[in-house]
Amino acid sequence: MMRLELLNTGSELLLGAVLNTHVRYIADQLFPLGLRLERQTTVPDGAAIGSAMRESFGRCDILIVTGGLGPTSDDITRDLAAELLGVSMQQDPEVLQAIDARMSRRGFVMNAAIARQALVPDGAQVLPNTNGTAPGLYFPPRPLDGGGHSPHLFLLPGPPRELYPMFEREVEPRLDALTETTTTTHATYKIVGLGESKVQDLLEHQLLKLGSVEIGYCARPGEVDLRLIAEPALIEQATPMIAHACGDALISDDGRSLGEVLLGELRERNQTLVTAESCTGGRIANAMTDLPGASEVFLGGVVAYANEVKIGQLNVSPELLKAKGAVSAEVAEQMAEGVRLALHADLAISTTGIAGPGGGTELKPAGTVFIGISQKGKNAFAVRKDFPSDRDTFKHLTMQTAFLLALRQLRDE
């Protein structure tokens, strides 16, 4: 097994300004090649890049470095790599010409700082950059002064729109050639509403009996991803086994999220969805509208935080609000029914609850929530749940449950 490390460079990654999405992207690309990251490190721009590279040299067979190839004075990854490998750099006329052409198209004039990006260390292969100026570089292993060999070294640009196409076109074929062809494949199963240990209890024993299967779990509030790495024939046997054990808690076997599955089934059935949100405050509508293609099935919704909005926009009865309280099954039902009729939709989801930390009572403590479902031609209903947690988790668990109820309602037709 090749030992592979990722080194991300850039002060902005350590200042909280920018979220590091490279790790997930690169891990996802490596997985089908049968490779995985053994370590990932972030260092600021500057000299720290050199010491981090030197440390990785002693630990891994393949090192991928991102960032620090640009024109400014703190972009020194290329120089540090050449120094570590003990090679000098030459200006590459072809690279210089490509940079010059790109600059002219954009109305910029070449200068010394920009021209630095055309320096290529001896023995390195140039990886063309179709979406930016600085090319990437690949160094095959070479003997090191202190003994041993350097790892396969890739220097890649930091911006995702430059990195991604270069990774797919230039890095993956080289990695593929390095790794012996593997016969295994992988599958990711999304499971909602069962805890990690429950999933393990249900499945691990029988999955291991199938043969050589590597099992991985990734738990988030209210959901578990189950990952299998095995021969394709084994995955084929495992899928129905998992479906049988998990029932409708198995959301997808292709990594799609609950929201995506719901959107897809609504589209298949040509049905429209609307929302009436009190305690989730727009979270559900926001999540739906983050999905590509949402506008085909999601019409909109009402955020009914105040009781007056529940009455005025959703036709909830003031008497009912007084008798049962805003956090009640009856109000959740009227909210769902009200928004479905007002917005002329086929299916409606509603939420009303106590996100906390304040506002709870003995009978309805913080974390209590009622989720309502109304579908054309059927009676509305509501389900009570208790999610005592922070506000963000409360909203998330309420949303997941609402999506699950809506999905069951669609499938029950």
Added chain:
Amino acid sequence: MMRLELLNTGSELLLGAVLNTHVRYIADQLFPLGLRLERQTTVPDGAAIGSAMRESFGRCDILIVTGGLGPTSDDITRDLAAELLGVSMQQDPEVLQAIDARMSRRGFVMNAAIARQALVPDGAQVLPNTNGTAPGLYFPPRPLDGGGHSPHLFLLPGPPRELYPMFEREVEPRLDALTETTTTTHATYKIVGLGESKVQDLLEHQLLKLGSVEIGYCARPGEVDLRLIAEPALIEQATPMIAHACGDALISDDGRSLGEVLLGELRERNQTLVTAESCTGGRIANAMTDLPGASEVFLGGVVAYANEVKIGQLNVSPELLKAKGAVSAEVAEQMAEGVRLALHADLAISTTGIAGPGGGTELKPAGTVFIGISQKGKNAFAVRKDFPSDRDTFKHLTMQTAFLLALRQLRDE
């Protein structure tokens, strides 16, 4: 300057299953304390945690480790730390009791794996976990066998809902005490709508003339945090200087976000807010309802994704939609006015735009958005902006601009 490192443990972080958001969160928390991360490392569960900790011991003054404190067999961070520090572990009766109480409330039975989480290494301080089972641990520096001292060592849980409250309640006060010098203090200024280099041009020269001031910037889409570390008297002089230079782009000098400032000013004026969202799809309502105390001023809103909802719920004219298109200043104005009247509020925000990547035209390319404001007794108006970017950034920038316009409207009265 204290050298600080972060070590994230967890195979799921290196498998692409989970995006590492800890780095950004912790960097954001460190910023006001005048601390920054010098390095961040991710390693899988297991023995790699031990070697990564040992390497960090030699490089830093403070080491924060996340993950690997749970009950399963690969949760060995606690054991590895005790081994490195050469201390043994004892079961802490108080911690065990807290875990037992939590388990009973949830109907689980204590077992040996769960009880392991009550093991406390000698000399460590227990950091209570209010949202989970495993407590955190803090080890003050101690002499190491090979010479030198260990860094201040924090072992913290991996799940954000356990990590965040523990970090704020247990870690920050300890870090604050470590970094506190007798004379300097710090201030964080939130600036919205000016770029980082613009803020630097406007301020850096005059701030440095004040005397010994450490200046830090943290830029995110549409906003910049400016941090000063200096004597209190200097900060007092700097604040009016920054206010003068930035005008109303300066949102707060106490770290409060734009949404929090808007909420506060609405409350002071006893005014209510509602929203009519098309392209932001509930993002603004969701952000408002994430803020404590929102229910005092935020009544709710309408997510009007489909044109029928704009017409039916917000009283937008069908003729106007046909003549000007849904993405137009006139429709944004009618949406704001419509939602304010329908929900009986004092102030309303509306958004209609093309999030992209598809759906743009030559005159209104992807990224075009109109933001409407309607206030009781005043004419509604709308502002056009262009935010060509990914969907998440587009929604975020639209929200920030809407909050800024609403705030100006309130202050202009």
